[in-house]
Amino acid sequence: MASYKVVNLLKTAGHQVTALDLGASGVDPKRLEEITSFSDYLQPLMDFFASLPDEQDRKVILVGHSYAGLCISLAMERFPKKISVAVFIAAYMPHHSSPPATLIQEYFKRTKVEFLMDCEFTFSNGLDKPPTSALFGPNFMKAIAYQHCPLEDLELGKMLVRPSGLFVEDLVSGNLLTEEKFRSVDRVFIKLEGDKVMMEEFQQLMIQNSPKDVKVISEAGHMVMLSKPHELYRLLQDIGDNFS
Numbered sequence: 001m002a003s004y005k006v007v008n009l010l011k012t013a014g015h016q017v018t019a020l021d022l023g024a025s026g027v028d029p030k031r032l033e034e035i036t037s038f039s040d041y042l043q044p045l046m047d048f049f050a051s052l053p054d055e056q057d058r059k060v061i062l063v064g065h066s067y068a069g070l071c072i073s074l075a076m077e078r079f080p081k082k083i084s085v086a087v088f089i090a091a092y093m094p095h096h097s098s099p100p101a102t103l104i105q106e107y108f109k110r111t112k113v114e115f116l117m118d119c120e121f122t123f124s125n126g127l128d129k130p131p132t133s134a135l136f137g138p139n140f141m142k143a144i145a146y147q148h149c150p151l152e153d154l155e156l157g158k159m160l161v162r163p164s165g166l167f168v169e170d171l172v173s174g175n176l177l178t179e180e181k182f183r184s185v186d187r188v189f190i191k192l193e194g195d196k197v198m199m200e201e202f203q204q205l206m207i208q209n210s211p212k213d214v215k216v217i218s219e220a221g222h223m224v225m226l227s228k229p230h231e232l233y234r235l236l237q238d239i240g241d242n243f244s
Helices: 004-012 038-050 068-078 101-109 138-145 151-160 198-207 229-243
Strands: 060-065 083-089 118-120 133-135 187-192 213-217
Touching: 004 198, 038 068, 060 068, 060 229, 083 229, 101 198, 133 138, 138 151, 187 198, 187 229, 213 229
Parallel strands: 060 083, 083 187, 187 213
Antiparallel strands: 118 133
């Protein structure tokens, strides 16, 4: 659970915090082979929202990092009245006017093969299609994903890393996001400077999708929750104060 530092800071400040591992991720007991669709992958998140009471005065601040931006976007579509603001931390932030899959396709179009180093990909739908799963390699984690993080967090990350499904084929539909619900939840984008996974020019592409506000954390790298937990905590506090 890479967010443990920020979770602790938020809880110490008196906030209620739920950090979810999605299907076959983190400590979720399911194996990737058991997750056959994006819906399966999202089930823990959707179950969480379904369990929340419909109280207008108590809404969730929804936070997603990197690939999880796609996940929280679909949660916003399904449960907009339960969310006060959605925070995208160097995350995919799709627009209602195009399928979410286009962002994944654009990312890989911009990514050179040598950049991926020792990452492992599976192509269950053929080599001419986007990969179906990805696994960060230890060299990639050290040089690219965790380059600003303490060494103990890098070592823990290498011990816990698991392959992740991408589910591009489930995200090609143009009706996954509707304009009405898309505009009903405020979005804040946190740009991470020095991020070598979600390059700054790609983050800028996300910002073109008109979030309500944009924040910046300098020299953060990709795993900001480990490299700059206090800065991220303060921004989340500020966002909560402004959008609650």
